[in-house]
Amino acid sequence: MTVRPRRSALYMPASNTRAIEKARSLACDVVILDLEDAVAPEAKEAARANAVEAVRAGGFATRELVIRVNALDTPWAADDIAAAAASGADAILAPKVGDAETVGRYHGAMAEAPADMSFWAMVETTRAIFRLDAIAEAMAPRAGAFVLGTNDLAKEMGARLTVERTPFLGMMALAVAAAKGHGLAILDGVYNAFDDERGLERQCVEAKSYGFDGKTLIHPRQIDIANRLFSPSDAEIAWARAAIAAFEMPENAGKGAVRVGGEMIERLHLDQAKAILAMADDPTG
Numbered sequence: 001m002t003v004r005p006r007r008s009a010l011y012m013p014a015s016n017t018r019a020i021e022k023a024r025s026l027a028c029d030v031v032i033l034d035l036e037d038a039v040a041p042e043a044k045e046a047a048r049a050n051a052v053e054a055v056r057a058g059g060f061a062t063r064e065l066v067i068r069v070n071a072l073d074t075p076w077a078a079d080d081i082a083a084a085a086a087s088g089a090d091a092i093l094a095p096k097v098g099d100a101e102t103v104g105r106y107h108g109a110m111a112e113a114p115a116d117m118s119f120w121a122m123v124e125t126t127r128a129i130f131r132l133d134a135i136a137e138a139m140a141p142r143a144g145a146f147v148l149g150t151n152d153l154a155k156e157m158g159a160r161l162t163v164e165r166t167p168f169l170g171m172m173a174l175a176v177a178a179a180k181g182h183g184l185a186i187l188d189g190v191y192n193a194f195d196d197e198r199g200l201e202r203q204c205v206e207a208k209s210y211g212f213d214g215k216t217l218i219h220p221r222q223i224d225i226a227n228r229l230f231s232p233s234d235a236e237i238a239w240a241r242a243a244i245a246a247f248e249m250p251e252n253a254g255k256g257a258v259r260v261g262g263e264m265i266e267r268l269h270l271d272q273a274k275a276i277l278a279m280a281d282d283p284t285g
Contacts, residue, residue: 003278004064005029006145007214007230008223009187011068013038014047020054023063028223029214030064030187035080036071036095044076048083055087066120068093072105081106085113091144093120096152098127100138107142118142124149126156129171132178139184146179147216148172150189161192163199165206176211188212194219204229232280240273240280 009030012019015038023031033051035044051067067089069080084092092113094106106119119142121135128135136146150168154161159168172188179186188207191200200222204215208230215226232240243265246258257266 003275005214005230005279006064006185006187008226009064009066009147009214009216010220010223011038011190011216011218014051014054014067015039015043017050017054020050022220024059024061026220026223027227028063028217028220029227030066031060032066032068032093032216033089034068035076036068044070045079048076048080051089052083052087055089064091065089066091066093068095068122071095072102072109078109081109082112085110085117089117091118091120093122093147095122095149096125096128097121097123097135098125099131100134103135103138107138110142115141118144120144120147122147122149122152123175124152126153129153129174132174133181136178136182136184139182143182143184145185145187145213146175147187148175148189148212151192153189163191163196163202165203172207172210172212180211185213186211188215190216190218191222192218194222197225200225201229232276236276237280240276243269243273244277 006029008028009032010023010026010028011032011034012023014020014033014035020033033054035047035051039047055065067084067087069084069092070076081092092110097103103121110117110119119139121139123132123146150161150165153168153171157167176186188203191203193199204226207215214230217223217226239260242260246252246260247267247270252258257264
């Protein structure tokens, strides 16, 4: 079973060639070459060219390469999408996707992209929150990932963005449910205080408990924390091994549920157990 890790997704401004070069040696699972928020208007065209050149030059090993384009209502969108579609990147990340119709417009603009290029959508508007299931459904057949944009949500709502993120917890749960219901990955929003390791740890633990696959990051020093906390724990690995072993026992053949430790688990948990071991690079998975 192959599981692509997305524990750490680092935004890199594509206008900064030194940052892009550094990304080739960082331990992040995903590199997001950003043409949008991190790039000033006068640098948009150069950033686009840098992103395409970086993808084509390679050197990122197994890291997933994603290009975040500018929104459809901007003067850069058409050229961004065309360039990204032909670049060889793994995915295009679209900002401010508020409804299924917008997904359709992006897919139309990506018509010439390879079939295996996926579409990722930023969930960062209040409009999107009430249309999450429809947005996720519309993302097929390029279904990729939801990426939470808590900074933009906080700005639009006038809400305070704290470590606890209390105003956003319900939205986070809804976004995970919609994503997983349609086979999408989902990444948590960024934590702005990159010097605050405890705050980042708290958000990573919380996001993993909600079902997020990883976290978007704004600084390389955040990578190790995200990788550690979104990786399977020793207890999770032990549970996965025990679950698989239990169902492989001859006396449990045909059983729909077995006892593992102090709990009953069903066959539906087998995929979860195998995914945990695959993420842990465990040869028994």
